[in-house]
Amino acid sequence: xxxxxxxxxxxxxxxxxxxxxxxxxxxxxxxxxxxxxxxxxxxxxxxxxxxxxxxxxxxxxxxxxxxxxxxxxxxxxxxxxxxxxxxxxxxxxxxxxxxxxxxxxxxxxxxxxxxxxxxxxxxxxxxxxxxxxxxxxxxxxxxxxxxxxxxxxxxxxxxxxxxxxxxxxxxxxxxxxxxxxxxxxxxxxxxxxxxxxxxxxxxxxxxxxxxxxxxxxxxxxxxxxxxxxxxxxxxxxxxxxxxxxxxxxxxxxxxxxxxxxxxxxxxxxxxxxxxxxxxxxxxxxxxxxxxxxxxxxxxxxxxxxxxxxxxxxxxxxxxxxxxxxxxxxxxxxxxxxxxxxxxxxxxxxxxxxxxxxxxxxxxxxxxxxxxxxxxxxxx
Numbered sequence: 001x002x003x004x005x006x007x008x009x010x011x012x013x014x015x016x017x018x019x020x021x022x023x024x025x026x027x028x029x030x031x032x033x034x035x036x037x038x039x040x041x042x043x044x045x046x047x048x049x050x051x052x053x054x055x056x057x058x059x060x061x062x063x064x065x066x067x068x069x070x071x072x073x074x075x076x077x078x079x080x081x082x083x084x085x086x087x088x089x090x091x092x093x094x095x096x097x098x099x100x101x102x103x104x105x106x107x108x109x110x111x112x113x114x115x116x117x118x119x120x121x122x123x124x125x126x127x128x129x130x131x132x133x134x135x136x137x138x139x140x141x142x143x144x145x146x147x148x149x150x151x152x153x154x155x156x157x158x159x160x161x162x163x164x165x166x167x168x169x170x171x172x173x174x175x176x177x178x179x180x181x182x183x184x185x186x187x188x189x190x191x192x193x194x195x196x197x198x199x200x201x202x203x204x205x206x207x208x209x210x211x212x213x214x215x216x217x218x219x220x221x222x223x224x225x226x227x228x229x230x231x232x233x234x235x236x237x238x239x240x241x242x243x244x245x246x247x248x249x250x251x252x253x254x255x256x257x258x259x260x261x262x263x264x265x266x267x268x269x270x271x272x273x274x275x276x277x278x279x280x281x282x283x284x285x286x287x288x289x290x291x292x293x294x295x296x297x298x299x300x301x302x303x304x305x306x307x308x309x310x311x312x313x314x315x316x317x318x319x320x321x322x323x324x325x326x327x328x329x330x331x332x333x334x335x336x337x338x339x340x341x342x343x344x345x346x347x348x349x350x351x352x353x354x355x356x357x358x359x360x361x362x363x364x365x366x367x368x369x370x371x372x373x374x375x376x377x378x379x
Contacts, residue, residue: 046118077254082357083208095122102228123164161212194219
């Protein structure tokens, strides 16, 4: 148990690991083929309270903080199915965070119960073809029209975008202002006229996660769908980026830890030249170094989560988490495939899938290069 991990948090870890072992792993190959996580799985997670961890008690949740979110993300990552893990994480740690942090009582009453229960699936629409980590490059606009706004533009690489019931969309409401003063967040529901899924995107990995390009053509939404103050969206995005990057790092931690476990088991049983691969010093020492790096990352991740829970500024630490873990999980999976030999190249092997899934960790949610610049600014 980590020093930050109370009995309550330890129970959450145990419950999440049991859920993954009993309800995810036996069925997730089918989800990879189908290209989505069934809605029933989301409602099961809702029933177990996984989507209520960070919701205040006043809003019907458990009122827990960043450490709890990191624990859940780590355990979902251990499933070895990145597509499943990111489906749940994008729902609870990306989309829902905007509603929790900036939603009005009316908006929470409208969407929060369904999102916590998993009967509604959420998505976040910030990234565009020409604007990812560079939020200032956003081109989607929302122009005043009566008592509402007309949204026009496109969003790209949106996790849960195909099947989401509500998408929290960032758009420019003041095109003449700086990005920090001219972006707002809107709740846009599935079926709203002018809002379409342009296409489902095929990917290298995360096969069971649906990813979409979204289109908005004169999509009218009422002013009551604006989250927080008008033109305050940039600050909402920057604030929530920190939580997103923390949990993505924790998810990658779970993947890396499990990959090392699987590779230890394989090398201790795989015979080569009359003895197990584990007897080869080069293999033992490489895995030992990767295990040391993963343990160092674990301490950094949970320290950053603890800092957040204590109300401290942890931008530097969270950026370190995202940069370090994004690169580390790729190194870990490279070695795990290598030490599985030919079997590591076969699709039925977990490490082959995990290798493909891991590649996105140094890109999505803030590329390593962007994170290093964030760290450098604070050195």
